[in-house]
Amino acid sequence: KFSKNKKLKLPPGPRRLPLIGNLHIVSENLHHDLHKIAKKYGPIMSIHFGLVPIIVASSPYAAEQFLKIHDLTFASRPSNEVSEVIFYKRRNLVSSNYGPYWRNMRKLCTLQLLSNAKIQSFQPMRKQELGILVNFLKQAAYDRNMIDLSSKVASLSANMSCLMIFGKKYMDEDLGEKGFRALIQDIMRIAGLPNIAEFFPFIRVLDLQGFTRRTKELAKLFDEFLERVIDEHVGGSSEQKEAKDMVDTLVGIMQSGEAEFEFDRRHVKAILLDLLVASIDTSATTIDWILTELLRHPNVMKKLHNELEQVVGKNRMVEESDLENLEYLDMVIKESYRLHPVAPLLIPHESIEDCTVDGFHIPKGSRLLINVWTIGRDPDIWVEPEKFKPERFQGSNIDLRGQHFELLPFGSGRRSCPGLQLGLTMVRLVVGQMVHCFDWELPNGMTLKDIDMTENFGLVTTRAQHLMLIPNYRLHI
Ligand code: HEM
Secondary structure, X not given: OHHHHOXXXXXXXXOOEOOOEOHHHOOOOHHHHHHHHHHHHOOEEEEEEOOXXXXXXXXXXXXXXXXXXXXXXXXXXXOOHHHHHOOOOOOOOOOOOOOHHHHHHHHHHHHHHOOHXXXXXXXXXXXXXXXXXXXXXXXXXXXXXXXXXXXXXXXXXXXXXXXXXXXXXXXXXXXXXXXXXXXXXXXXXXXXXXXXXXXXXXXXXXXXXXXXXXXXXXHHHHHHHHHHHHHHHOOOOOOOOOOOOHHHHHHHHHHHOOOOXXXXXXXXXXXXXXXXXXXXHHHHHHHHHHXXXXXXXXXXXXXXXXXXXXXXXXXXXXOHHHHHHOHHXXXXXXXXXXXXXXXXXXXXXXOOOOEEEOOEEEOOOOEEEEOHHHHOOOOOOOOOOOOOOHHHHOOXXXXXXOOOOOOOOOOOOOOOOOOHHHHHHHHHHHHHHHHHHEEEEOOOOOOHHHOOOOEEOOOOOEEOOOOEEEXXXXXXX
């Protein structure tokens, strides 16, 4: 293959060691490692994990080359142990290869599960769940109790997702002893870090990182759970339900045979797992980062309080219909995504053929990582990039829907996030409500400087510490 492209070279990158390539550079935070070496090798660079070429894009121009100009070539996903074992031999949407199967699945998800009408149909449920949390926090405010806001938001997000997907809430105990979020974070972590066994098949049996064992355990836990969920729906009537849950919709399609492609229980389970994994942690983590930044920046919090007081007023809670009028809230969300994109390297893409990008040769089967974490900190694009300043978006047309390559929290192009509308609705509503209803106080003499911003890297990168706070109720109702 290379002989045809003698004159073209791979993008520059650090020297690789025999066999392992550049795997030795990988630490706990892969996005930080790549950020550092991109400073030396530039916005399009190549590294190797074993013999597999990994292309890393670290500027808006580079991201546009791969996700827009050469979108089709990079529209596939690499196979790995997690996608094969946990996600039913890649029958899910997130990890399936580009091709007719992915196209069918993507259409099914966008039209039947994530359409505006469907998202709208769950609005009363979102209101009810948020109301339960606000009541709990009101009581905590009255009692002057410190609460773990990160856990509360994570449970809220899990409950909302479960009600939407499965039609009922599940308790943590329904999924093994660790509970939903911890297990989903396990999947994200294993899927985000390079699995050495994947690059050296001959040492796979040794399972040095313990990934294979954990992957099998997780697959078993989730499969048993999903089997139970489907059993509960098959045969049950969904006609009387106000809003059909997503299992109802998928089981309906499976039983009617209306899908024009193979669609059985394995496909239903694979999509359900996608929805669960993709929705719970992304939204909860986004909200956690936003609330943390608001806490660290009282002037921004105050401005947001003022906006909410003007648009909503202190005599009622935030409604979804208010969201379109909360411009400053949108700026806060963009600014938080700029510094804390929850998927800092997006989800790895894979090239389906040889191609030339910006004069570099990229062989078929290369993996592509877009370092949106680095893009958000690029001093050539952002003034004082390390500062949290939502005002930088005032009067700017930059949005986060994939048209502006300087801000890509949901990716761009064919493989961008189909759950954007749903995810953003949850994030805007929950952040708006938490800020509108409460002032938040740090406990035990903690100061703003004590707030730890350490990250826990994975496909979804969370804050390592939980937000422990005392709420003070603000409304007059
Ligand atoms: C607020 C939170 C969310 C964020 C920040 C987010 C972000 C992302 C990102 C960065 C990607 C990968 C894009 C790429 O590889 O180029 C992605 C893909 C995906 N997301 Fe989301 N997401 C969110 C919420 C959701 C929700 C609520 C769902 C569905 C319930 C969802 C479903 C998916 C699916 C199925 C894919 C894979 C698409 C494909 O490969 O074709 N996401 N998301």
